[in-house]
Amino acid sequence: MIRNRRKPRRAAQRKRSHLRLLLDVLLAVLVLGVLALVVANERFGDTETIAGAARVVDGDSLEIGSHRIRLEGMDAPELAQMCTRGAAEYPCGREARAALVELAGVGMVECRADRRDRYGRLLARCTANGVDLNRAMVERGWAVAYGDYGSSERAASDAGSGLWAGEFDRPQEWRRVHGGLAEDAHDGLSGFWDWLRTMLQGRMPLDENGGNIQ
Structure with a gap:
């Protein structure tokens, strides 16, 4: 029993x-x-502010001093990417870069970032002359929403602005086909992993001019 x-x-x-x-x-x-x-x-973590003259690399990235910066929440055509307008191809990647050069101007660009992506670039929201560069690129149709700015993308699409005047592959799809850098959309979950990676790797402290302290 x-x-x-x-x-x-x-x-x-x-x-x-x-x-x-x-x-x-x-x-x-x-x-x-x-x-x-x-x-x-x-948003997580301490915010780093980097300011100075910027060199525009392409439609969604720039450099300020030694800092490599990726504009957060949006995605622009790669520099070598081609799109179509009417029956003709045109270098939309270079036009996107030209649009960001125009927006950034020759004065001070200020970027605020609290994390880095898998390639060590600061993911940042940047302004120049009072203009939100991230949002403006999407509003003008030279970038697409990539975790943010969905309403700005819809407005640009409805107006036929920039890329939306013709046909194009979304940059993440173009990168997948042509072997570009793989990037996750800058949404909440990927943002957490970027933040965690940043915390585990540690940050270089910034001096008063926004440069890395050696």
Whole structure:
């Protein structure tokens, strides 16, 4: 009789163990979800501000001093990318770069960043002469939404501005086909992993002029 009583007891223990494991998994998923939402809405980490004359690399990246900066939340055609307008091809990557050069001007560009991407570039929101460069590039149709600026993209598409005046491959698709750098959209979950990578790698402290302290 004693042996027969042990079997249901063991089954109950296994059931409780499985339930505890399920609860642990659900809790982990919940924590990651909350962290992703915090990244999307509140943003993590200390903010670094870099300001100075900028050299525009392409339609979504620039350099200020030794800092490599990727404009966050948007994605512009790669420098070598071609698009079509009417029946003709045109170098939309170079036109996107020219649009950012015009917006950035020759004065001071200020960028605020709190994380880096997988390539070590600062992911930043940048302004010049009071203009939000990230948003303006999407509004003018020379970049697409990439985790942000969805309403700006829709407005540019409706107006037929920039890239939307013809046909084009989205930059992430063009990179996939032509072997460019793989990039995740700058949304909440990828933002959390970028932030975590930044925290684990550590940051170089900035001097008063925004340069790296050696």
